[in-house]
Amino acid sequence: xxxQKRQKIFAFIxxxxxNLGTSKDIRKGKKIIYRGxxxxxxxxxxxxxxxxxxxxxxxxxxxxxxxxxxxRRLKLFGYDLIFKPTVKDNxxxxxxxxxxxxxxxxxxxxxPNYHKAVIVSGDGDFYCLHExxxxxxxxxxxxxxxxxxxxxxxxxxxxYKVFLIRDKDKLERK
Numbered sequence: 001x002x003x004q005k006r007q008k009i010f011a012f013i014x015x016x017x018x019n020l021g022t023s024k025d026i027r028k029g030k031k032i033i034y035r036g037x038x039x040x041x042x043x044x045x046x047x048x049x050x051x052x053x054x055x056x057x058x059x060x061x062x063x064x065x066x067x068x069x070x071x072r073r074l075k076l077f078g079y080d081l082i083f084k085p086t087v088k089d090n091x092x093x094x095x096x097x098x099x100x101x102x103x104x105x106x107x108x109x110x111x112p113n114y115h116k117a118v119i120v121s122g123d124g125d126f127y128c129l130h131e132x133x134x135x136x137x138x139x140x141x142x143x144x145x146x147x148x149x150x151x152x153x154x155x156x157x158x159x160y161k162v163f164l165i166r167d168k169d170k171l172e173r174k
Contacts, residue, residue: 009140010114011054012106013079014098014121015061018044021122021145022164034148039164040173042077047171049078052118052141058105062086062096099125107132116140124151130160 018039026034048054059074063083071081082105086096106117106129117133119126122144133139134157142160144150154161164171 006055007053007115008056008113009052009054009116009118010106010110011048011052011057011118011120011143012102012110013057013059014102014123014126015059016096016098017121017123018145021149024146026146026148034146037168038173039171041074041079043171043173045078047167048118051167054118056080056114058082058102058110060084060098060102060105062094062098064094099123102126103129111138114138118143120145122146122150122154124153127151127153130154130157134160 022039023036024034025032025036045057048057057079058081059079060082061071061084064086074081082098082101084096084098084101086094089095102119102121103126106119115138117138118141119130119133119139120143130139130142139157139160141162142154142157143162143164144154145164147163147165
């Protein structure tokens, strides 16, 4: 009997969308409609493997020298870090938009190396990537950090969507 080859499933994670999507409160007027929470990145990496069989998790993140300790921890948790140089915005805050890097890695650099992809972001900027992966039968799931800030462009991908809030109890840092 021929042994079945295990599928390679890669996750492509927009770290800023994941972090802000889970941790920021969202208000409508004076009312809080979403209460932010702290994601445990070690638990999240385990969740990606247990729930979706993710064999490689690429975390796309803006590089800030002072965060070296954090980067080492994330690597220990099992993430492959892809850095983007940061620049300061007009308020002096570091900014490192990783959207282009995620698309490049998922659609070209890593494309021949995996069978299915999990995209972690509720951002509509990845519409073309979702479409491309779907057309090539490589889109497994779109994990959306926050239903309240999800782009309406994702409406056409209903069957792929997973909302992190449903597993908050398993993923929250205590």
